[in-house]
Amino acid sequence: MAEFDLSANFIPSLHKPSSLLPIARHRQNLLYLIETYPVTIVVGQTGSGKTTQIPQYLEQAGWCSDGKVIAVTQPRRVAATTVAIRVAEEVGCKVGEEVGYSIRFEDVTSAATRIKFLTDGLLLREALVDPLLSRYSVIMVDEAHERSLSTDVLLGVLKKILKKRPNDLRIIISSATLQAEDFLRFFTGDTDLKSKPTDSDAMTLDDLITQASTGAGKSAVSGTIINLEGRMYPVDVLYSESSVEDYIEKAVQTVFDIHTKEPDGDILVFLTGREEIDTAVQAISERAANLHPRAQGLMALPLCAGLSTEQQMYVFEEAPENTRKVIFSTNIAEASVTIDGIVYVVDSGFVKLRAFNPLTGIETLTATPVSKASATQRAGRAGRTKPGKCYRLYTEASFQSLEETTVPEIQRSNLAPVILQLKALGIDNIVRFDFLTSPPAELIIRALELLYSLGALDDYAKLTKPLGTRMAELAVEPMMAKTLLSAPSFNCLSEILTIAAMTSLGGNIWVQPDGEKKSMESPRRKFAVEEGDQLTLLNVYQAFITKGKKEGRFCHDNYINFKAMTRAVSIRAQLKRYLERFGMKVEETLSSNANKQPLAVGGPDKAEQIRRCLTAGFFAHAAKMQPDGTFRNVAGGTILHAHPSSLMFNRKADWVIFHEVMETGNKTFIRDVTKIEKGWLVEYAAGYYKIQ
DNA sequence: GAGCACTGC
Numbered sequence: 001m002a003e004f005d006l007s008a009n010f011i012p013s014l015h016k017p018s019s020l021l022p023i024a025r026h027r028q029n030l031l032y033l034i035e036t037y038p039v040t041i042v043v044g045q046t047g048s049g050k051t052t053q054i055p056q057y058l059e060q061a062g063w064c065s066d067g068k069v070i071a072v073t074q075p076r077r078v079a080a081t082t083v084a085i086r087v088a089e090e091v092g093c094k095v096g097e098e099v100g101y102s103i104r105f106e107d108v109t110s111a112a113t114r115i116k117f118l119t120d121g122l123l124l125r126e127a128l129v130d131p132l133l134s135r136y137s138v139i140m141v142d143e144a145h146e147r148s149l150s151t152d153v154l155l156g157v158l159k160k161i162l163k164k165r166p167n168d169l170r171i172i173i174s175s176a177t178l179q180a181e182d183f184l185r186f187f188t189g190d191t192d193l194k195s196k197p198t199d200s201d202a203m204t205l206d207d208l209i210t211q212a213s214t215g216a217g218k219s220a221v222s223g224t225i226i227n228l229e230g231r232m233y234p235v236d237v238l239y240s241e242s243s244v245e246d247y248i249e250k251a252v253q254t255v256f257d258i259h260t261k262e263p264d265g266d267i268l269v270f271l272t273g274r275e276e277i278d279t280a281v282q283a284i285s286e287r288a289a290n291l292h293p294r295a296q297g298l299m300a301l302p303l304c305a306g307l308s309t310e311q312q313m314y315v316f317e318e319a320p321e322n323t324r325k326v327i328f329s330t331n332i333a334e335a336s337v338t339i340d341g342i343v344y345v346v347d348s349g350f351v352k353l354r355a356f357n358p359l360t361g362i363e364t365l366t367a368t369p370v371s372k373a374s375a376t377q378r379a380g381r382a383g384r385t386k387p388g389k390c391y392r393l394y395t396e397a398s399f400q401s402l403e404e405t406t407v408p409e410i411q412r413s414n415l416a417p418v419i420l421q422l423k424a425l426g427i428d429n430i431v432r433f434d435f436l437t438s439p440p441a442e443l444i445i446r447a448l449e450l451l452y453s454l455g456a457l458d459d460y461a462k463l464t465k466p467l468g469t470r471m472a473e474l475a476v477e478p479m480m481a482k483t484l485l486s487a488p489s490f491n492c493l494s495e496i497l498t499i500a501a502m503t504s505l506g507g508n509i510w511v512q513p514d515g516e517k518k519s520m521e522s523p524r525r526k527f528a529v530e531e532g533d534q535l536t537l538l539n540v541y542q543a544f545i546t547k548g549k550k551e552g553r554f555c556h557d558n559y560i561n562f563k564a565m566t567r568a569v570s571i572r573a574q575l576k577r578y579l580e581r582f583g584m585k586v587e588e589t590l591s592s593n594a595n596k597q598p599l600a601v602g603g604p605d606k607a608e609q610i611r612r613c614l615t616a617g618f619f620a621h622a623a624k625m626q627p628d629g630t631f632r633n634v635a636g637g638t639i640l641h642a643h644p645s646s647l648m649f650n651r652k653a654d655w656v657i658f659h660e661v662m663e664t665g666n667k668t669f670i671r672d673v674t675k676i677e678k679g680w681l682v683e684y685a686a687g688y689y690k691i692q
Numbered sequence: 693g694a695g696c697a698c699t700g701c
Binding site for chain 1: 693696
């Protein structure tokens with residue numbers, strides 16, 4: 001699995017003396033523009049030094065006087081920590097002094113911190129406490145072109161804040177060229193803006209100023225775009241001459257073509273998922289055996305989020321003597337992970353994308369053609385260290401027919417958590433909220449309906465007190481938040497806290513050792529609880545707390561992911577602190593039950609209370625088992641399958657609730673499934689099921 | 693009897 005602590009190992013080779021970075025010669029321009037304009041869009045490639053240098057320039061120019069802080073947001077935790085470590089090194093301080101970072105569970109900042117790197121999700125949460133983000137003089141939103149859910153929400157919130165702090169707040173957006181003008185237009189409100197990204201080398205300062213004032217006429221906010229650097233090395237793009245039937249096979253052939261005909265350099269192949277990657281890696285290994293014994297060897301390696309950290313590290317190691325490395329990767333290598341030494345990229349043209357269907361409430365995960373922006377980004381991965389080549393396994397005509405950019409997450413996600421968060425920030429009219437791109441109305445309606453049925457919103461779509469405001473504060477999805485807040489009345493808060501923490505891990509609890517599949521089931525069965533997966537998870541956690549933390553072999557012997565369990569402990573502790581702040585008392589029940597047989601849950605009454613409590617939060621995720629072992633949702637239209645990782649995969653049940661539902665391939669799977677009684681649905685969600 | 697791209701509070 002791609003854990004949060006993939007650690008500094010990925011980045012250090014980018015380290016350049018800061019005076020040599022191309023950004024250094026733009027220093028005066030940058031400072032002038034940021035001083036003059038409330039909003040500055042910075043266009044620059046990875047490696048241009050924008051993330052590390054701009055905050056330092058600003059600090060040296062006095063933007064941190066009066067105790068103010070410069071914030072730099074990142075979409076990912078690893079980036080926030082590694083960049084902070086590097087900048088602290090350059091500044092010559094320890095991380096947490098002048099330069100610090102803050103991510104969930106790790107606040108490495110102090111009163112002395114002037115430059116603070118943090119995830120955009122965390123900055124949004126800070127806005128709950130400090131709505132104008134008043135401690136920051138400059139907020140830089142890095143990697144904004146990735147358009148993650150929280151980046152988009154943050155941009156909307158920042159636009160609002162800027163109207164209230166027009167003189168003392170500066171916003172910097174770092175973006176790829178393609179989207180720079182969209183960002184500027186969003187903040188300046190000028191739809192007729194015709195400016196092109198500025199190459200500040202070719203322009204005088206006066207030109208820049210003139211350019212920047214374009215569009216200042218109609219709105220209160222003015223802004224500018226500054227271009228820091230072009231492409232690093234040229235990449236030749238080659239297209240397939242005819243359409244490709246089987247891109248895995250074609251990818252394997254292309255790899256061999258490159259290997260036999262092209263000069264040295266490693267190969268990166270983009271496929272969509274683990275199964276494809278395994279197939280391709282195996283095909284290479286088999287056919288590489290047929291290469292001439294004295295020819296250069298070919299070593300195939302997989303890279304995807306499902307692998308353990310150790311398994312992922314192989315792709316960073318240098319290939320053995322006289323061997324070329326070929327990495328088959330998912331989209332993880334497009335932005336999250338950077339591998340040096342790649343000279344050839346092979347692009348299947350597909351990516352698996354998540355989408356939420358507002359009509360059914362079901363998430364889908366489907367292989368989809370990439371966007372032009374994505375294909376360009378993939379090609380760029382070949383030109384990081386020297387000129388490279390990109391082989392697209394589709395025709396040029398197909399490329400021309402691709403969408404310009406990937407549909408941003410905010411237009412294809414379940415918006416219930418976003419809306420809850422916006423409401424908590426005092427933004428009541430969601431439809432009129434200024435999104436960079438508005439989500440479809442159906443998504444908003446579906447989310448409002450769910451929040452209403454959970455009791456987080458009243459008849460006027462206002463946040464309820466205290467239920468709605470508390471749900472917004474908890475760092476779990478709305479249904480789980482409701483479950484947690486209901487737990488005291490079912491007398492099972494301690495257990496639900498554990499279940500909430502365990503389900504937030506999203507299926508990372510078990511490790512799959514290389515090459516072993518069958519042995520997985522029996523250790524897992526050891527923790528099985530008849531009533532379902534949530535109670536089984538509770539059981540695993542309790543066993544971990546009592547045995548696994550001390551005995552090193554416990555996790556290994558039981559195929560349990562130690563790091564995931566450690567994270568569950570942190571999440572649980574954090575949720576517990578929230579609940580205690582709400583005045584709820586958490587009576588820890590663990591110790592009294594730890595030695596009971598069967599394992600788990602303190603007797604039948606307690607188990608039933610837990611299942612009832614889960615029903616109070618997850619009633620919208622209810623289903624009934626059919627004689628053939630599949631499930632139907634309450635409306636009856638959708639066939640649901642228990643996921644093979646679920647206990648209910650091969651057991652009998654009547655009614656169940658589930659934590660998650662997702663459509664992949666042609667099947668819809670439910671995960672984390674627990675048996676309930678039909679009557680409970682009516683008892684805890686009468687309104688919801690009468691409407692249907 | 694069969695499997696989830698990637699983030700984040």
